[in-house]
Amino acid sequence: MTVETPAREDAHQAHHGHSHGHQAGHGSFKSYMTGFVLSIILTAIPFWLVMGEVFESKTVTVSLIMIFAAVQIVVHMIYFLHMNTRSEGGWTMMALIFTLVIVFIALSGSLWVMHHLNANMMTMSPEMMKNMP
Secondary structure: OOOOOHHHHHHHHHHHOOOOOOOOOOOOHHHHHHHHHHHHHHHHHHHHHHHOOOOOOHHHHHHHHHHHHHHHHHHHHHHOOOOOOOHHHHHHHHHHHHHHHHHHHHHHHHHHHHHHHHHHOOOOOHHHHHOOO
16 A cells, blocks of 8 residues: 655656646647647648749748748647647746747848859859769
8 A cells, every 4th residue: 555645646646647736738639739730731832932932032932931830830839749838837838938049040141041052053054064073
């Protein structure tokens, strides 16, 4: 016969997933389907923008694709990772903010590198390419 101490009971509940503390709730079928449909839409629109050559300016197209990518990240975090301001004492909101900062750094850094590579690459004529080793 074992006596359940509060610490042991908490460990037991944590192990079996029966804790009723500050956990994020699992999503319903409706919320998963909403997230799925939003993800499909947020993927299809940028695909259409590129394949349909909707805008003359590549800068506008790239900017819109980045906006759709950022929105899709937020959709994934809310609908699939169940992040909100109430769960886990607000730590998920800190994770969301951290993720958005990292995404901003990654996207802006990637665009900066690609722009400078494009601006600083030496143009090659077909004749120069034929003489390459």
